[in-house]
Amino acid sequence: MTDVQQSRNAAGAMTADTAFRVRMRRLFGVLQGMASNPATVIGLVIIALMLIMAIFAPWLLEPNSPDPYQMPRDWGAVRKPPGTPGHPLGTTNEGGDVLYGVIWGSRTSLQLSLMVVGSTMIVGTIVGSIAGLVGGWVDEVLMRLVDVFLSIPELIFALAIAAVLGPSFGNIILALAVVLWVKYARIMRAQVLQIKQHDFVDAARVIGDSKLNIYLRDILPNAVTPVTVQATLDMGNVVLIGATLSFIGLSEAGIAEWGVLVSEGQAGIASGRWWASTFPGLMIFLWALAFNLVGDGLRDALDPRTEGR
Amino acid sequence: MRAAVAPQADDLILSVREVKKHYPIREGALQRVVGHVRAVDGVSFDIRRGETVGLVGESGCGKTTLGRVIAALADPTDGGVHYSMDGEMRRIDRLEGKAAQTFRRNCQMVFQDSFASLNPRHLVIDLVGRPLKVYNEAASADLVERVVELLEQVGLGRQHLFRYPHQFSGGQRQRISIARALALNPEIIVLDEPTSALDVSVQAQILNLLNDLQKERNLAYLFVTHDLSVVRHMADRLVVMYLGKVAEAGETQAIFDSPHHPYTRELMAAKPDLEAEANVEIRGLEGTVPDPARPPQGCRFHTRCELATSACGWEVDDVIRWLEDAPGMFEHLVGVERTTEFAAELAFDNEDAAGLLSMAVRSEQVPETMRAAMRRLNLDGTKVEIEFEEVGEVELTVRDDGRMAACVLAPQEVASWKSP
Numbered sequence: 001m002t003d004v005q006q007s008r009n010a011a012g013a014m015t016a017d018t019a020f021r022v023r024m025r026r027l028f029g030v031l032q033g034m035a036s037n038p039a040t041v042i043g044l045v046i047i048a049l050m051l052i053m054a055i056f057a058p059w060l061l062e063p064n065s066p067d068p069y070q071m072p073r074d075w076g077a078v079r080k081p082p083g084t085p086g087h088p089l090g091t092t093n094e095g096g097d098v099l100y101g102v103i104w105g106s107r108t109s110l111q112l113s114l115m116v117v118g119s120t121m122i123v124g125t126i127v128g129s130i131a132g133l134v135g136g137w138v139d140e141v142l143m144r145l146v147d148v149f150l151s152i153p154e155l156i157f158a159l160a161i162a163a164v165l166g167p168s169f170g171n172i173i174l175a176l177a178v179v180l181w182v183k184y185a186r187i188m189r190a191q192v193l194q195i196k197q198h199d200f201v202d203a204a205r206v207i208g209d210s211k212l213n214i215y216l217r218d219i220l221p222n223a224v225t226p227v228t229v230q231a232t233l234d235m236g237n238v239v240l241i242g243a244t245l246s247f248i249g250l251s252e253a254g255i256a257e258w259g260v261l262v263s264e265g266q267a268g269i270a271s272g273r274w275w276a277s278t279f280p281g282l283m284i285f286l287w288a289l290a291f292n293l294v295g296d297g298l299r300d301a302l303d304p305r306t307e308g309r
Numbered sequence: 310m311r312a313a314v315a316p317q318a319d320d321l322i323l324s325v326r327e328v329k330k331h332y333p334i335r336e337g338a339l340q341r342v343v344g345h346v347r348a349v350d351g352v353s354f355d356i357r358r359g360e361t362v363g364l365v366g367e368s369g370c371g372k373t374t375l376g377r378v379i380a381a382l383a384d385p386t387d388g389g390v391h392y393s394m395d396g397e398m399r400r401i402d403r404l405e406g407k408a409a410q411t412f413r414r415n416c417q418m419v420f421q422d423s424f425a426s427l428n429p430r431h432l433v434i435d436l437v438g439r440p441l442k443v444y445n446e447a448a449s450a451d452l453v454e455r456v457v458e459l460l461e462q463v464g465l466g467r468q469h470l471f472r473y474p475h476q477f478s479g480g481q482r483q484r485i486s487i488a489r490a491l492a493l494n495p496e497i498i499v500l501d502e503p504t505s506a507l508d509v510s511v512q513a514q515i516l517n518l519l520n521d522l523q524k525e526r527n528l529a530y531l532f533v534t535h536d537l538s539v540v541r542h543m544a545d546r547l548v549v550m551y552l553g554k555v556a557e558a559g560e561t562q563a564i565f566d567s568p569h570h571p572y573t574r575e576l577m578a579a580k581p582d583l584e585a586e587a588n589v590e591i592r593g594l595e596g597t598v599p600d601p602a603r604p605p606q607g608c609r610f611h612t613r614c615e616l617a618t619s620a621c622g623w624e625v626d627d628v629i630r631w632l633e634d635a636p637g638m639f640e641h642l643v644g645v646e647r648t649t650e651f652a653a654e655l656a657f658d659n660e661d662a663a664g665l666l667s668m669a670v671r672s673e674q675v676p677e678t679m680r681a682a683m684r685r686l687n688l689d690g691t692k693v694e695i696e697f698e699e700v701g702e703v704e705l706t707v708r709d710d711g712r713m714a715a716c717v718l719a720p721q722e723v724a725s726w727k728s729p
Binding site for chain 1: 414418440471486
């Protein structure tokens with residue numbers, strides 16, 4: 001390798017490095033914007049704690065065998081109040097440890113929200129992009145389909161699908177995914193339609209870049225902001241709706257899931273056994289609250305009117 | 310003015326031939342096409358190597374649309390733009406594969422709004438380096454040096470490589486756009502109002518930069534603008550557009566010396582003069598540009614022209630336009646039944662209003678030329694029948710010294726006219 005080549009390669013590497021650093025600084029700016037809002041910080045802290053709880057669940061509480069996502073049964077300690085030795089948050093009617101349900105339930109919730117939000121975001125983004133880019137009758141057909149989905153209330157639609165498929169946690173995930181993708185399709189289509197009018201898209205066409213490149217480099221990166229915000233909000237909402245479906249018995253009995261625990265514990269509230277429902281219920285509340293706070297913060301931080309101008 | 314060397318025939322790069330661009334107007338639930346906006350309605354001109362053609366007109370005259378058609382961002386409805394390639398002229402909307410690419414690389418564009426035309430998420434190195442990447446013009450190690458070279462040509466430098474568009478001033482952003490347009494070493498650049506959004510001092514800098522680049526690279530420019538003072542210093546030749554058609558075309562200096570079309574004259578008069586006394590009223594064009602979906606008959610400018618004659622294409626619409634400002638008549642108009650654009654029966658809800666109109670149209674209240682163009686005026690109870698002389702479209706005709714104008718008047722008549 002000659003010296004010239006070497007120095008050129010070095011220059012190339014340095015460029016990539018500088019560009020990376022500049023982009024990171026921009027991302028850091030967005031995070032800084034979020035950090036300046038106390039409500040967002042509270043949300044981020046709650047989410048961080050929830051994630052730590054989910055990741056370290058096996059070290060916090062010994063996993064139940066054979067299936068750690070089933071509630072352990074301690075028939076010697078049924079309906080014990082919080083503070084009982086070995087059961088700091090009390091036990092359920094069947095001797096299930098409420099603390100175990102709270103901690104392992106965070107894993108169930110994370111699984112539920114990640115799978116539902118991940119799949120709906122991808123499907124919605126693809127469908128919305130196709131509708132917006134292709135237009136014409138393709139757009140018409142796809143958007144009428146979206147209208148049909150949107151005309152049925154989310155909860156009732158999900159409930160009907162889950163009921164048809166039969167009670168199981170997997171079916172709740174499926175039902176929510178079927179119901180929620182349309183929102184992303186709507187948002188994405190509107191974004192694509194708006195952004196493809198921009199001069200910078202025409203500028204890329206004048207250069208002669210391919211349609212795929214223009215989509216990937218110009219349209220998509222400028223369109224994802226509202227999708228990201230919606231996804232963050234949905235991370236919380238999905239757990240809320242999932243808990244509702246579990247509550248009315250569309251999930252499996254006995255699993256470590258907050259909604260199921262609230263449902264199974266609610267009969268005892270009248271008899272003074274408030275703990276079996278309250279603690280998991282509190283977790284649902286905190287989860288939904290945290291993601292809503294962060295979603296709002298993200299919306300403000302990514303607002304094009306404030307971002308980078 | 311620059312090089313007065315007569316352009317050779319083989320210097321021809323682009324030839325715009327009878328280009329039309331009509332946009333359908335859709336209405337109702339079924340989106341039926343009810344008419345067409347004739348944004349560009351049959352325009353022809355040539356662009357030669359190294360020259361600047363100024364495309365001038367008011368907003369809404371179709372100049373930007375035509376610029377987009379020439380940059381192949383929109384397909385013409387009719388006619389075509391021909392590009393000189395290997396000694397033959399080929400229609401750009403029919404080019405494919407390699408030929409399409411060759412045209413694409415050789416015809417670039419700079420947009421009016423420098424902020425909107427630069428992707429806000431891209432760094433300068435991405436923006437200016439992108440054309441090079443698309444055609445694999447530079448390996449990644451060379452890319453930086455190539456981009457720096459381009460930036461230096463437009464008065465920017467290495468220190469600007471890793472900045473976002475929003476970190477620059479408007480003038481600097483337009484320099485970035487120009488650098489991007491230069492990257493592929495094109496033959497022609499469509500400049501769509503490149504300086505309209507800039508301060509006057511910055512405007513001059515950008516214009517000087519464009520001039521220098523043109524000399525260095527023998528570039529051809531199509532300079533689209535509404536600003537006559539800008540094209541006066543930039544353009545070798547002018548094409549003045551009005552309502553989708555060419556009103557006048559020719560050498561810039563000759564047009565400024567003696568405009569052959571009243572519209573050009575009015576445009577030039579509407580420019581505020583720095584040397585004029587303060588508080589002197591600036592003369593401007595009267596009225597608004599007519600609806601391009603229903604352009605006037607005859608000469609399209611006759612509705613606003615102070616020199617209009619009876620041969621300029623007076624029509625029923627002119628009477629209705631006049632009626633709109635006539636109290637005591639317009640509110641009584643209940644129906645217009647046209648047989649042609651030039652003949653119609655106007656129905657009123659009472660005899661007085663109809664009588665009033667027929668009196669008014671015969672009197673000084675309407676332009677004399679309009680009265681002269683009227684072949685028949687019949688009052689029949691509540692109805693007024695009117696008929697004008699049928700006049701075809703006023704064609705663009707070649708005058709002396711290769712200039713062209715679409716006006717029924719002789720050049721001397723336009724030149725000798727003194728504004729009141």
